[in-house]
Amino acid sequence: MASDLQVKTSPRPQSRLALEVVVPAERCQRSYDKAMRGLCRTVRLPGxxxxxxxxxxxxxxxxxxQVWITALEQLLEDTAxxxxxxxxxxxLGKLQLQDSFDALAQQFKPGESLTLNMEADVRPSAMLKAYRDLEVEVEEASGEAMLxxxxxxxxxxxxxxxxLERTTAELGDVAVIKLLPPPRDGLEEESPLPRERELEVDLEERLEEDETVSGIVPLIVGMAVGETRALPEETKGDEADGEDGEAENSSPARQDPDPENGTNRVSITLCGLKARRLPELDDAFAQKVSRFSTMAELKEALGREIDRQxxxxxxxxxxxxLLNRLCEEMDVELPQSMVDNExxxxxEDRKKEFIRRLGLxxxxxFSDKLLQQLELANLEEARRRLQRNLALETVARAEQLTVAETELEDRIRTLRKQLKAGQARKLDSxxxxxxxxxxxxxxxxxxxxEEHNTFKVRTAMVESSVEP
Known part of the structure; x- marks a missing residue:
């Protein structure tokens, strides 16, 4: 900071800091003189x-x-x-002026000091109640389960x-569906999006745990071949469902999209139903899917790869x-600017994953409805990432961990090599x-x-649906 500014700070809730900034008379005068010189160069007057x-x-x-207002605007920008x-x-983020501009304009005078009251988010100070000698429960995969x-x-x-001859979708089916994106007003012919996209979706309960396709499976289950529904739309707790949820299948969320109100959403059409037939795990299977002649050889080769995995x-x-446990032991107030940035x-990460999973x-x-549904999950994930990073940084400070300059420079060189030349040059060193x-x-x-805590390990069970 410029040495001529006098700043007093006081903490505020939610990791914010109040600042009282005294701008000296000399700086106020320089700002006025600068504004006056600029106006003399730009104002056009006859003669x-x-x-x-x-x-x-x-x-x-x-x-x-007016000259004072121009000078004050520049003074506030330079001081901030x-x-x-x-x-x-x-x-963090932007400074927020607590005084109105009009009030400051009344106080501002060239050659006199000016006091500014501001607030801003600051990087939070996290407090860890404990972070060493913890017993952390963890479920680990086994080679058998992964095989x-x-x-x-x-x-x-x-x-x-x-x-399948059956025409109503059930769990366990393979649904053949078409995704129809919403039209862009007046741009249907020029849109780079395909008007329709057909794909197959396995209707399995485990997919409901995947946030990127959450809502797809329960939306399709119960649909009849040829039926069209909007994607996504809340199907539980909707006012149209009634308190007991008995009318769920007849709610607007589960009917054909309204031609006027539904055109701004993606639509799903169920085109057909199939059953999946899995092959037996025998030597013929091994020969079909690999270069090995027997299941024993295939399992041995897969086992070596899986051990590393x-x-x-x-x-x-x-x-x-361990990080989840640390977050339980941590007290921290996350500033809103950090949460918003994360x-x-x-x-962006969720959008890319959603597109990848559905092959779009x-x-x-993305419709507004879909973005709204993802909003809560995004907020929880943002907070989780921030809390984990803050926990690690708190431990690093408490244990006075350091990074050698040679190690730092090596990592920077490696990072620059991974970037394109133009990107590397634009980086702020x-x-x-x-x-x-x-x-x-x-x-x-x-x-x-990891070195200073212990783990209580549970081994994941082998999926019962898979043949040994």
Whole structure:
């Protein structure tokens, strides 16, 4: 921060900081002089050459108050920039002026000091009640369970489907559906989106746990072949369903979309139903899906790959469980600006995953309803990510963990190599340095936590639906 500013701070709830900034008389005078010079260059008056209008003529034409207002606007902008750049204050987002501009305009006078009252979010101070010598419960995968899952995946890939005579969708069916995106007003012919997209969806309960396709399966179950419904629409708790939910299947959310009110939503049409036929796990299956002659050889080869995957997955499971436990032990007030920024990141991640899972075009247009349904999950995920990062940073500070300069420079070089030349050149070196250092400190904190805590391990059970 510029050394001529005097700043007093006081904490506010929700990780905010109140600032009383005294702007010295010299800075106020410089701002006024700068504003006056700028107006003399830009104001056009008859009888004067452009850029050569004298101060007295500008004051006579605009009035002293207008010049003061121009000077005050520039003064506030310059002061806010200097305050935000002060690394000791650790401010986030934008400064909010607590005094009205009109009130400040009445107080502002060139050659006199000015006091500004501001507020801003600050990086929160997290308090961990405990972070070492904890016993953390964690469920770890077993090689047997992962082998069974891998074989099940290959069975599904080698499976066939046969049409069903039944015309009403049930759990366990394979539904053939068409997704119809909403039209863009007046742009149907020029839209890059396909007007229709056909795909198959396995109607399985486990898919309901996947937030990217949450609501798809229960929406399709109960549909009749040829029926069309809007996607997505809340099907539970809707006023039209009644208190007991008995009218769920007849609610507007489960009927053909209204031609006037439903055109702004994606539609699902059930085109047909199939049953999936899985092959037996025998030597013939092994020969069909791999280069091996027997199931024993296939299992042995898969087992070697899975052993490495088990180690990676179990390490991730331990870290997840440990971070979840730390969040339970942590007291922190997350500032809204941090949550809002992280929400934007989560939204983009979720959109990309949703598009990938459903095989949609990257240009797929999300309806307002779909975005609203994802909003709560996005907020919870944003808070979860922030809490985890803050917990790691708190441990790093408490244990005085450090990053060697050589390690930091090596990681920065590696990161720059991964970026395109144009992207690398645009990076702010100071921000990149801080970003990489923070990441390395989090990694060191995670390693420290794994070393100084113990895990109570439960082994995941083998899926009962998979043949041994």
């Amino acid at each position: 004067f050459r452009p850029g050569r209008v004298p101060r007295t003529a500008v004051l006579q034409q605009l009035g002293a108050r 920039r200097d305050v935000l750049n002060d690394e000791d204050l650790n401010l 069974a899952s891998a074989l099940e995946q290959r069975r599904r890939e080698a499976s066939t489907t046969v049409p 088990v180690q990676e997955d179990n390490k991730e499971s331990r870290q997840d469980a 929400m934007e990141v989560v939204k 075009s990257p240009d797929f247009t 100071r921000k990149l340095h801080a970003f990489v250092k923070t990441g390395l400190l989090r990694e060191k904190a995670m390693a420290w936590l």
